[in-house]
Amino acid sequence: MFVLVVGGGKVGYYLAKELIESGHEVVLMEKDRGRAAQITDELGSIVVAQDGCEGKYLGEAGCARADIVAAVTGDDEDNLVICQMAKHHFDVRRTIARVNNPKNEELFRHLGVDEIISPTRMILGSIEQDIPVHELLHLAALEGELEIIEAQLQEGSPAIGRAPSELTIPEGCSLFAVVRDGVATPLRPDTILRQGDKVIAIGTPDCEALLHEQLIGQVATADAG
Amino acid sequence: MKIVVVGCGRVGAALAETFDASGHQVVILDITDRAFDRLSSSFRGAAIRGDGTDADVLRRAGAEGADVFLAFTEGDNRNVMAAQVAAENLGVKQVIAKINDPVRAAAYAELGIATICRTTMQSDAIHEYLGLAGSGMPAIIAPTAGHHGVERHPAAAASATVGEG
Numbered sequence: 001m002f003v004l005v006v007g008g009g010k011v012g013y014y015l016a017k018e019l020i021e022s023g024h025e026v027v028l029m030e031k032d033r034g035r036a037a038q039i040t041d042e043l044g045s046i047v048v049a050q051d052g053c054e055g056k057y058l059g060e061a062g063c064a065r066a067d068i069v070a071a072v073t074g075d076d077e078d079n080l081v082i083c084q085m086a087k088h089h090f091d092v093r094r095t096i097a098r099v100n101n102p103k104n105e106e107l108f109r110h111l112g113v114d115e116i117i118s119p120t121r122m123i124l125g126s127i128e129q130d131i132p133v134h135e136l137l138h139l140a141a142l143e144g145e146l147e148i149i150e151a152q153l154q155e156g157s158p159a160i161g162r163a164p165s166e167l168t169i170p171e172g173c174s175l176f177a178v179v180r181d182g183v184a185t186p187l188r189p190d191t192i193l194r195q196g197d198k199v200i201a202i203g204t205p206d207c208e209a210l211l212h213e214q215l216i217g218q219v220a221t222a223d224a225g
Numbered sequence: 226m227k228i229v230v231v232g233c234g235r236v237g238a239a240l241a242e243t244f245d246a247s248g249h250q251v252v253i254l255d256i257t258d259r260a261f262d263r264l265s266s267s268f269r270g271a272a273i274r275g276d277g278t279d280a281d282v283l284r285r286a287g288a289e290g291a292d293v294f295l296a297f298t299e300g301d302n303r304n305v306m307a308a309q310v311a312a313e314n315l316g317v318k319q320v321i322a323k324i325n326d327p328v329r330a331a332a333y334a335e336l337g338i339a340t341i342c343r344t345t346m347q348s349d350a351i352h353e354y355l356g357l358a359g360s361g362m363p364a365i366i367a368p369t370a371g372h373h374g375v376e377r378h379p380a381a382a383a384s385a386t387v388g389e390g
Contacts, residue, residue: 053302055328077278077302081329084305089332103279111309 001025004066004092006052006082007073008032008039011098015072016043027061053081055089063090072098072117080104083113106205109145116141136212145204151215153197158217165189170210173203226250229288229317231277231307232298236323238263240295245270252286255298278306280314289315296322301329308338321365334366341365 001024005016008030016028020043028043029052030036036049050057052071063069063085069092071082076099083095096115099105102124105116121138128137139148153160159167164175164187178187179198185191187199199215201207226249230241233255241253242265251270254277255261261272275282277298288294294311296304301324308322321339324330330342341364349359 053329054326055332056326059328075302077300077306080309081302081305084336085329085332088336089328101279103281107280107306107310107314110313 001067002027002062002065004029004052004058004061004063004069004086006058006069006071007079007098008035008047009072009074011072012070013039013043015070016046020046027066029057029061053078053085055085058082058085058090063092066090066092068092068094068096070096070098072096074100076100076104076108080108080111080113083108084111087112087114105141115143136208136216139200142202146202147205149201149203149208149211151199151201151211153193153195153199153215155195156217157195157215158213159193159199159215160195161192163190163192167214168210169214170203170207173201173207173211175199175201226292227287227290228252228293228295229283229286229291229311230254230295230297231304232296233260233263233272234297234299235263237295237297240297241270242268252288252291254282254286278303278310280310283307283310283315288317291315291317293317293319294321296320298323301326305329305333305338308333312338327362330366331362335369337368339365339368 003019003024004027005012006029008028012028016026019026026046027048028039028046029048029050030039031051033049036047040047048061052058069083069086071079073079079097083097086092087095094114096117097108097113099108099116099118100120102118102121105118108116125138137150139150141147169175175187177184177200178191179200201211203211228244228249228251230237230251230253233253237253241251245251245268252273253270254273254275256274256276258274264272273286275286277283288311294317296307298304304322304324308320311317312320321341322333324333324340325343327342327345330340334340345360345362346364352359
């Protein structure tokens with residue numbers, strides 16, 4: 001595959017390196033000439049020392065024949081523009097953007113970026129998994145708006161002692177597994193849920209309010225402050 | 226009219242002042258306080274320090290439902306992003322973004338944002354002054370399509386509109 005990587009920071013550099021090692025064709029765009037020369041020394045002449053936000057240079061770097069464009073600069077607005085230009089001006093099939101401000105994830109998806117990688121969200125997710133919380137945890141983002149969500153059933157959860165078939169599961173959402181005592185099993189409609197169970201669901205952000213009500217209930221978040 | 230200007234540079238400040246002087250309700254944003262030194266003491270509009278690409282900041286500044294939104298920071302991409310936030314999330318109908326890269330300016334007009342390109346404008350002005358033919362592009366490139374987000378993701382666009390209430 002031909003992958004155009006825009007942004008030669010640490011993420012872009014290691015991404016290009018790994019892709020080359022797995023046999024893909026890679027062009028890396030980095031506007032800082034010093035940094036571009038440094039990467040050229042290490043990875044060979046795959047670097048275009050130009051600003052990947054400029055339509056002209058994107059074209060010269062071969063954007064129109066790229067299978068994937070990955071915009072991984074440190075600036076969200078640059079990554080958005082690179083992906084939009086790739087998608088709409090050069091008809092690239094698949095665009096991937098690094099998003100630093102988690103607030104921008106929804107906007108980017110809405111504006112047509114195919115995949116979004118959020119380092120901030122990933123680290124937040126890891127921290128949340130270590131803290132007992134009375135909220136839904138986002139485990140992973142899938143295609144479109146779909147995400148994998150975990151709900152740990154704690155005292156007060158209306159789902160305890162009931163089976164999924166007795167719950168009101170939001171449309172477009174599916175409960176598919178339960179983790180009990182560290183063992184994951186498929187969740188059947190008649191599985192009786194217990195306190196401490198982690199219910200794994202897949203759904204869109206629209207489902208979250210109802211899912212929260214059904215699985216978490218009205219637990220006071222007293223640990224704030 | 227209620228007019229929001231993002232970026233208090235020379236152009237942004239001049240626009241804010243003239244709109245204010247002609248009686249419009251003006252909100253101008255910039256990420257630095259110092260930029261507001263450009264505004265004269267007679268400016269009666271609101272000058273708010275904040276990131277104009279952040280939907281929450283714009284909402285707090287009262288940009289939701291504004292009549293006109295002008296993205297005039299020094300960064301083409303910041304302008305593109307601010308303009309799309311205004312059009313998509315804040316429901317502003319008239320949005321103009323300054324994009325100095327002619328390729329991007331044309332591309333975003335096709336994606337539903339009116340754009341103004343200093344590069345093309347200046348080049349055309351000089352050609353005209355010298356009696357030569359210019360690019361033939363208008364100074365402001367009007368959007369040639371609805372915003373692409375609406376076309377490509379009708380469901381997402383509908384839910385975004387509903388969620389605004």
